[in-house]
Amino acid sequence: MTGAFGEAVRRWRDRVAPETAGLPAAGQRRAAGLRREELALLAGISVDYVTRLEQGRASHPSAQVVEALARALRLSGTERAHLFRLAGLAPPGPETVPAHITPSVRRLLDRLAGTPVAVFDACWTLLLANPPYAALMGDPSEWRGDQRNAVWRHFLGPGSRTRHTPESLRAFEAALVADLRATADRYPADQRLRRLVADLRVNSERFAELWDSGAVDRHEAGRKTIDHPDVGPLTLDCDVLTVTGGDLRIMVYTAEPGTEDAERLASLTALGVPTLAG
Known part of the structure; x- marks a missing residue:
């Protein structure tokens, strides 16, 4: 990844008004856009990591981080795909669980x-x-x-x-696991989803029991x-x-x-x- 990723994040951060992201705009601001700490909060990552990404000192952000930044920056579908490519990643395709908020x-x-x-x-x-x-x-x-x-x-x-x-707990758990299985059937190539299911099956007997029932x-x-x-x-x-x-x-x-x-x-x-x- 080159400095182009950080430059794009800085440019898009500057255009997002804090009030449009649900943040208070009170206090003196040098720019109309988001501060680094605000972007970090919205994306669920540390301020230090945002700083290192923008300065080109951090390389190879994960797909989850890029997706979170794209969501926090309110990128369009084309811009989101561009950000993934700048990170050296293929944009999520139809085989992965969609996470783009239109x-x-x-x-x-x-x-x-x-x-x-x-x-x-x-x-x-x-x-x-x-x-x-x-x-x-x-x-x-x-x-x-x-x-x-x-x-x-x-x-x-x-x-x-x-x-x-x-009674409601049993019904809730059965419906939740059956829903997740239906999602896994629609996106069999999604590695993040496969890892989640594997973790749950190993560490929760109740989940494993419901998953192995095959209900969709x-x-x-x-x-x-x-x-x-x-x-x-x-x-x-x-x-x-x-x-x-x-x-x-x-x-x-x-x-x-x-x-x-x-x-x-x-x-x-x-x-x-x-x-x-x-």
Whole structure:
């Protein structure tokens, strides 16, 4: 990789206004674009690594890092492919799980600024979460690698704030694993997905049992109770929208108007978390 990669990142960083990325624009700024620390936060990598990439002192960034930078910089599909080539990588093809968030999806999220919304790829890796979602489910801005994958977090990590009965837990786990298997069938050449499945099968007996059952299905969210540490339990409708052509999942949480749940959700939304967790 040459300095062209760092030059491209700097150039594209300068054109992203902080407010369009869900960041506060307060304080004196030498430029209208993102600061390095803001890009690092949005991409989920360290400021030092962003600095070394821009200065040409770091070589061979992974495909995951390039994808995260492209997402944080709001690159078009053509620009994203160019950034991959500058990194010496082939742009992701149809055999890999899509992770590109299109401008139309960005606009949809901008219009839902007061509603908890998160975007996942087809193997349930979190790509983007708006501030109300971070306030509801916990701030994911510090999550790295597999920590950002909902399947891994459920079976091997700390789980989530969602409350389950024994029956709902069994149904949830079966649907989640069946959905992941369906994704693996669609993208058999995706090495990251294959590594994730292998890790889960080795380290979680429950996952291995469900995976080996061979079930293939689509995970569809429904009504959920979230145990929030500050406002208490909230029972919310959770809808998952699939983006045609991109295989992205947009998760949206809403409350029935006029209920105590709606009041609690509104208080969380007002409090928020001051960054987009990308």
